[in-house]
């Protein structure tokens with residue numbers, strides 16, 4: 001006669017066996033989301049056609065949301081920088097959240113700058129700041145209302161930090177203009193007249209703005225492509241749905257990837273680091289954008 005709780009040769013009922021299997025799967029998923037996926041960055045490649053003259057395609061590396069101290073260990077960032085440097089980009093753009101609102105000691109900051117030099121030794125580096133790097137938003141989480149600390153880490157690493165500023169690079173004979181905004185949640189986004197004049201150029205113009213929602217505030221400026229982060233790609237993505245429970249932007253069309261917006265380009269990085277150290281179905285990334293002329 002059969003009973004509901006059939007027992008296997010090892011003495012475990014079918015229900016017990018199923019429960020153990022489910023618990024094992026849940027434990028494996030937890031392990032993966034906390035200790036494997038957040039430390040397994042993808043290097044993605046994307047081609048961007050711009051209506052600007054190029055003597056040859058320009059390779060721009062885009063990384064964002066490093067979140068050192070509090071979320072991501074420096075060994076992980078160091079390994080990632082070395083991976084990216086091997087790709088020999090022409091220019092490296094960083095779009096904010098270098099720290100996780102926890103201010104590092106002077107010693108930790110100096111070590112972080114030394115590691116960031118792996119990037120600036122590989123190519124010229126330009127950066128904007130994020131909401132975790134100091135300012136109105138970060139001051140509520142212990143990072144202080146000044147972004148001096150984060151900007152100091154960057155400048156010690158020979159990375160140009162742009163806060164409502166514009167600069168120009170010659171990358172192997174190709175001129176490119178890079179501008180960076182203040183973080184949308186931290187300070188006013190406003191270029192003064194001098195910096196705004198520099199934006200009117202025949203060269204390709206790359207805008208760095210941590211939060212992709214910044215696009216609306218600078219819609220009147222003539223940038224060709226805006227590079228952003230902030231969303232972490234959603235960080236937790238439900239399987240088969242591409243949906244996330246997190247909403248850190250108003251315009252949820254642009255959570256990750258390369259998009260057209262108002263006849264120009266918007267690239268949103270899923271970020272290299274994470275907030276609180278967990279990722280599900282949304283691996284960290286570093287992107288190589290190949291900028292080419294569409295003419």
Ligand SMILES: [Fe+2]
Nearest residue numbers: 065097230275
């Ligand atoms: Fe972030």
